[in-house]
Amino acid sequence: MTKPRIGIIIGSTRDTRFGEKPAKWLLDIAARREDIEVELIDLRDYDLPFFNEVSSNAWQASVNEKVLAWQKKVGEMDGYIFVTSEYNRSIPASLKNALDQAYVEWNYKPAAILGYGAVGGARAVEHLRSITVELYMVPVRSTVHISGTEFFTVWHGGGDQPITSIEGTIGQSTQEMLDQLTWWARITKAGRAEKGKV
Secondary structure (H helix, E strand, O other): OOOOEEEEEEOOOOOOOOOHHHHHHHHHHHHOOOOOEEEEEEHHHOOOOOOOOOOOOOOOOOOOHHHHHHHHHHHHOOEEEEEEOOEOOEOOHHHHHHHHOOOOOOOOOEEEEEEEOOOOOHHHHHHHHHHHHHOOOEEOOOOEEEOHHHHHHHOOOOOOOOHHHHHHHHHHHHHHHHHHHHHHHHHHHHHHHHOOOO
């Protein structure tokens, strides 16, 4: 069996977003592993319209070319790490829209989360977990939260230090998250192959 492919998805598309910084750091950490392949997936590159298909592609094929390109990319992955901020106790609209634009491509794959903000994106993370369950995904237990002092140390509106400056705080949870994600990615990849849902 080939190595599981993991997509690290940057959930915010704002011009002043912070998410790209931890996502690139996470890509570097994950790329050191020999048991997975990782790819950075930036929602900015897909310019998705607001969901306007006849229905979910669980019931009827989508028609918008941008949506189809997004579904193809999502479908290439065996698991995901969502990098999300917290907007008013939830995830960014750009991320929710991207999740809604696919369905079958998310099914039976693991999802991990890196949240950031004053409280580490905790409420957005919990909301995102429930969304992944509805999409037949497997949310892993360990999550990375960049919060409080650590967030203001690395945020561009604060100390703007590199993410490596807080690895002492988030390094262990990152490795635990990656271990769990990799384990579930192997299990679900084998299960999908067995049922012909690769």
